[in-house]
Amino acid sequence: METQQKFLSFNLGVNDTAVISLQHITEVLQVSLAEVCGVPQMPSSILGIYNWRGEMLWLVDLEGMLGYPPISQGPNLLSKMMAIVLENKGKYLGLLVRQLIDIEWLDTKEMKPVTAELFYPKLSPFLQGYFINDSENIIFSLDAKTILQAPAWGIHN
Structure with missing residues (x-):
């Protein structure tokens, strides 16, 4: 079975790196905050709507x-x-990130399982697992489906 997959890597916070499998990524675009239409009474992590x-x-x-x-x-x-x-499944969501790094091949067999005590409680539900790269850094593998199904925007999607 082919376990190599293409992932998009990007920065999380100042020191962390995360990846998302390319199979769930439709597009990557640059967004100017001036073009985002804010929506009142939404959780602070939801910036608003973009055309x-x-x-x-x-x-x-x-x-x-x-x-x-x-x-x-x-x-x-x-x-x-x-x-x-x-x-x-026809639902879209835009994730704003600081900076994209690269597209890389990772072997999903090398993904390690998540243990709650290793990570922020808010991060754990959205993790598929993590990789350790050549420089011994942790790379979080985020689960696109779980992010898309998060209850915070489920009602608005």
């Missing part, structure tokens, strides 16, 4: 959602961010 190919795309501050300091506020604020558009 994407004539569709309404919900944009989520991935770092804020996973328990990191939000990239959409304070000194971390970037006027332009990268959005990773996830898709599953």
Whole structure:
């Protein structure tokens, strides 16, 4: 069985790296915050709606959602961010991230299982597992389906 998969890697927080399998990524685009339409009474990690190919795309501050300091506020604020558009069964969600790193092949056989005590409680539910790279750093493997099905935006999707 082929266990090599293509993943998109990107920064999480200041020191961490995460990957998402390319099979759930439709597009990567640069988003200017000025073009995001805020929606009142939403959790702070939901930045609002963006006009994407004539569709309404919900944009989520991935770092804020996973328990990191939000990239959409304070000194971390970037006027332009990268959005990773996830898709599953016709549902789309845009994840705002600080910086994309690369597309890499990873062997899913080498993915280690998540143990709750290793990670932030907010991060654990969205992890498929993690990899250890050549420099002994942990790379979080995020589960696109779980992120898409998170209750926070389920009702709005």
